[in-house]
Structures are given as C-alpha cells and as structure tokens.
Amino acid sequence: MRTIIVAGCGTDVGKTVISAILVQALSADYWKPIQSGGNSDLLTIKNLVPHSFIHPSLYTFQNPLSPHHAARLEGVEMQLDQVVQPKTENALVVEMAGGVCVPLNDNYLSIDFFIRFEAEWIVVSSHYLGSINHTLLTLEALKRRGITPQIVFNGDPNPDSEKAILHYSGCPALGRIKKHTVIDSNLIRRYACQLFGTLLPKC
Numbered sequence: 001m002r003t004i005i006v007a008g009c010g011t012d013v014g015k016t017v018i019s020a021i022l023v024q025a026l027s028a029d030y031w032k033p034i035q036s037g038g039n040s041d042l043l044t045i046k047n048l049v050p051h052s053f054i055h056p057s058l059y060t061f062q063n064p065l066s067p068h069h070a071a072r073l074e075g076v077e078m079q080l081d082q083v084v085q086p087k088t089e090n091a092l093v094v095e096m097a098g099g100v101c102v103p104l105n106d107n108y109l110s111i112d113f114f115i116r117f118e119a120e121w122i123v124v125s126s127h128y129l130g131s132i133n134h135t136l137l138t139l140e141a142l143k144r145r146g147i148t149p150q151i152v153f154n155g156d157p158n159p160d161s162e163k164a165i166l167h168y169s170g171c172p173a174l175g176r177i178k179k180h181t182v183i184d185s186n187l188i189r190r191y192a193c194q195l196f197g198t199l200l201p202k203c
Contacts (some may be wrong), residue, residue, distance in 0.1 A: 001029075001085075001088060001089070001090075001091065001092060001098065002026070002091040002092070002120070003085065003092045003093075003094060003115055003117055003118065003119035004022055004028075004091070004092070004094065004095065004119060004120045004121070004122060005025075005094045005095075005096065005100055005117065005119045005120070005121050006018055006019045006022065006093060006094065006095045006122050006124065006142070007096045007100050007111075007121060007123050007124070007125065007138065007142070007149070008096070008098075008099060008115075008123065008124040008125075008126075008138075009070075009099065009123065009125045009126065009134040009135040009137075009138045010098070010099050010100050010126075010131075010134050010154065011099065011132060012126075013124050013125065013154060013198070014124050014126055014152075014155075014177065015095050015096065015124050015125035015156035016041045016044050016045065017048075017094060017154070017177065017183060018122065018124050018152050018154065018177065019045065019090075019093050019095045020044070020045050020048040020049050020188050021044060021177070021191045021192050021196075022036055022093045022122075022192075022196075023049045023052045023093050023187055024048075024049050024188050025190040025192035025193075025195065025196035026093070026196070027090060027091070028052075028090055028091035028092060028093045029052070029053045029055060029086070029088045029090045029092050029093070030042075030045050030049075030054045030055065030056070030092075030095070031054070031055040031057075031085070031086055031092060031093070031095070032057055032094070032095040032097070032106060033057060033058045033059070033083065033094070033096050034057065034058060034059050034067050034078070034095075034097045034110075035057045035059070035060045035061065035097060036061045036063060036064055036065055036066070036067055036070045036098075037061070037062070037063065037064030037065075037096055038057065038060065038064075041058055041095065041145075042054050043046055044174070047185070048184070048185050048188045049163040049185065049188060050185065053088070053090070054124075055086040055088075057158070058080075058083060059071070059076065059078055059176075061073075061076070062074070066098060066102050066103060066111075066185055067097055067102065067103070067104050067105075068102075068104055068105055068106075069100070069103065072086075074106070074172050076106070077159050078104060078105045080104060080105065080107070080113055081197075083113075083171075083179075085095070085117055094117070094162070095113070096110055096114060096118065097110065098110065098116075099124070099134075099138065100138050100142065101138075102142060109143055111142065111145065112145075115145050115147065120149075121142060121147050121149035122149055122150050122151070122152055122173075122174060123138055123139060123142070123147075123149045123150070123151050123152070123167070123191070124134065124151075124152050124154050125151055125152070125153050125154065125162055125165060126154045126155050127153070127154075127155045127156065127158040127201040129162065132161050132164050132165055135151075135165050135169075136165060136168055136169055139151075139165075139169040139171055140169075143169075143171075143203055148170075148171060149171055150171065150173070150174040151165065151166070151171055151172070151173045151174060151175040151177070152174050152175055153173065153175075153177070154176070154177045154179075155177075155178070155179045156178065156179050157176065157178075162183050170187075171173050174195065175194070175195045177191060
C-alpha cells in the first residue's frame with residue numbers, strides 16, 4: 001500500500017488542499033488521525049473530492065489548539081502506542097495536525113508518531129515572513145530521522161525564498177499551488193492533472 005504523509009512548515013499552510021489534490025490524483029483514501037478544531041478538514045476533503053473514502057480520525061478535539069493541549073482541556077488521554085494504519089487496497093494520504101514538532105502527548109511529538117509508518121513525505125511550505133526558517137527546520141527534523149521529503153510551495157511565487165529553501169535543504173520540489181480565492185473540486189482536479197497527470201487517465 002502506498003502511503004503519503006502530508007506535513008507542513010506550520011499551521012494553516014495548505015496541508016488539507018494538498019491532501020485533496022493527492023487524494024484526487026491517486027484515487028486514494030484520506031486519514032487525519034488527530035484533528036483539532038472539530039472535523040472541518042474531513043468535511044473539506046469530502047467537499048473537494050466527493051468520491052473519496054475518509055477513514056475516521058482516532059481523536060477529534062473541538063478546540064483549535066495543539067493536540068496535547070486540546071486533549072487535556074477535554075480530559076482525554078491519547079493512547080497512541082498501538083496505533084496502526086487503516087487497511088485499504090488504495091493508496092492512503094495521511095494529513096498531520098499542525099507542524100511536525102507539535103506535541104501529541106507526553107510521549108510523542110507529531111513527527112515521532114508518524115515516522116512509524118512506512119511512507120513518502122511531502123512538506124507544504126507557504127510564503128510568509130519567517131517561512132524560510134520554519135520550512136528549513138521542518139525539513140531538517142525529517143532528514144535527521146532519515147526522511148528526505150518533497151516540497152510543495154503554496155501561494156504566489158517567491159523565487160528568492162524557494163531558491164533558499166531548495167538550496168539549503170537539498171530536498172526536491174514537487175510543484176506549486178497558486179493562491180486562489182475560491183477552491184472547489186474542479187480546481188483540485190486541475191491541479192491533480194498538473195502535478196500528477198501521468199496517474200490520471202483523463203487529464
């Protein structure tokens with residue numbers, strides 16, 4: 001089973017949109033094991049890729065906070081030691097919550113929980129002041145654990161930032177998603193064809 005984990009240089013950098021594009025391109029299932037702030041990302045995937053199969057989250061917290069904090073506020077102790085990936089005959093796109101070093105509980109940072117799965121990794125980088133630092137730190141944390149991810153840039157082109165990230169990280173760029181005021185299923189399919197056209201029969 002092909003598994004792709006979608007990470008980000010931070011929160012609200014476009015992980016869910018990139019996940020939707022991958023789900024569309026690969027006819028993949030979607031799984032977000034830990035969700036803070038309700039189930040909005042699952043609903044977004046279903047809206048953008050209506051035919052997709054979405055595996056239920058292990059834990060869903062209503063407060064849009066770091067998972068370890070949200071869990072404490074709701075009186076939940078996350079049991080993560082024995083978690084395994086959902087079984088499926090399709091590819092599986094797995095979206096992380098927040099950044100790679102977000103605490104999940106007293107035992108796990110997000111990155112240390114997810115590296116247990118045999119998977120390819122994609123890091124989403126969005127251009128803002130400080131994003132070079134955040135992206136390089138994210139990539140360095142992954143590389144120290146033996147992972148060389150691909151990068152997707154989300155937003156209007158910023159050649160200087162992108163050049164610096166690619167130069168210092170040594171990680172390959174998969175592509176770029178431009179900034180859009182409206183994101184719908186047609187746009188997702190267009191990007192799926194653009195980035196992964198060889199995988200789709202009708203591009």
